[in-house]
Amino acid sequence: MESVAITPLFGTEFRGIESLDDEIAVARIAEALRWRGVVLIRGANLDNETQIAFSRHFGELVTPLPNEEIMTVSLDPAKTVAAEYLEGTFSWHIDDTTNDIPAKATTLTARQVAEEGGGTEFASTYAAYEYLPEHEKKRYEGLRVVHSFEAAQRTVYPDPTDEQVAFWRTLPEHESSLVWKRRDGRRSLVIGATADHIVGMDPDESRTLLDDLLAWTTQKQFSYLHDWEVGDFVMWDNTGMLHRAQRYDADSPRLMQRTTIVGDEAWS
Template structure:
């Protein structure tokens, strides 16, 4: 019998008793959990790549990144060719903020875990918006933000070479509303470390407001911290859940396998 419990007051559901993640009833419950709670967890499921892909496809179309549907997540260069850029994941972000339509969901399975550190934190931008004081909601309603890959990478490497800067700038920037009016009637905040500046605002004031908003959105009452165990499956709604990895040594054996589900709702 499948049972569930909240991971925190503001977000997340942990399912127990799952024997077949492809069962239609469980897929339906997982989809509802993602919509209303943002993060779902099944411990000890030990999905191989084939089963992880099959479950991901039950949620939607899977992104093929450079021809790969399974993407290794590690800051160890021996385990991932993207290890250098993945250090940006130590900071709060949404994936796909430089795209017109962000990715809908992400799945992660744990193959190896770090001895020290290496957890993953999640924060609900739905809850962050819903708990804003009315005056701040009114202030943020009309603001638009430019997001860029460069903004996130500068936190990792604040003094890039000309070559590194040129590489970052091959990734397009994207303008989006700060308050995303969702088609289901809810609203969430589009924020994170890719948020470069607020359109038409003084740069210093823009930076101060974006920093203040990120601090608000990631406070403890809107957050869940996941400590990985081998075999865990974690899935989250990338459109409304900020996430970040907690630091761990780049020589660590920590390795997660990721799939990404194609989005279907454009930024406002």
């Protein structure tokens, strides 16, 4: 079993794993997930049952539909009821920012890939915060940000209907620290498409700050693009990794299987 850094600042690729039930393999992957944020196993070719079983090593699984611990990711509405919602995954985001406790981690297995586009990009908000100039860290200290489903959907539908807006606003907003002081001592940024505004700040100033911070976090040194091959398995720390899908045609055969692991640390 060999591990190789994906980028200098985050991400680990594992090679030569004989079994994902092996306790040593699970422990090493867990350690890499915690400190490196993204784990890649190329050509793992996990079936649904194996992906679910492996994911359970890390905690209870979210069930997007009753009694279903795995979700189909596709833009084809015939394959998943979430096809329309998945348009929002083309924007940088962290999942569950409107919940009290975000999902701990997410896994994806590639069943089919797009002919063009369809890669998944990751950006480390841990590394982005660590490399901020000290005066910027002081500027962000104590700021709080409001996250909403509406903010994310407006990146997909910039001119929504009244009915769309009314539905979006039935879903709860959530306020958190802009800089999340983690229980392990690290700090990460809570930003992305759901970040609507900074509490108490002029709206234009707030939007500029959030856009600038997102641009800083997603620059090349803090990010990684994974070009999928059939059978690839990727797992990431949802609490500290921004992610997004590269655009691909709605008629593309791209199909992923996803599990999501229930979180255990509330936003501060």
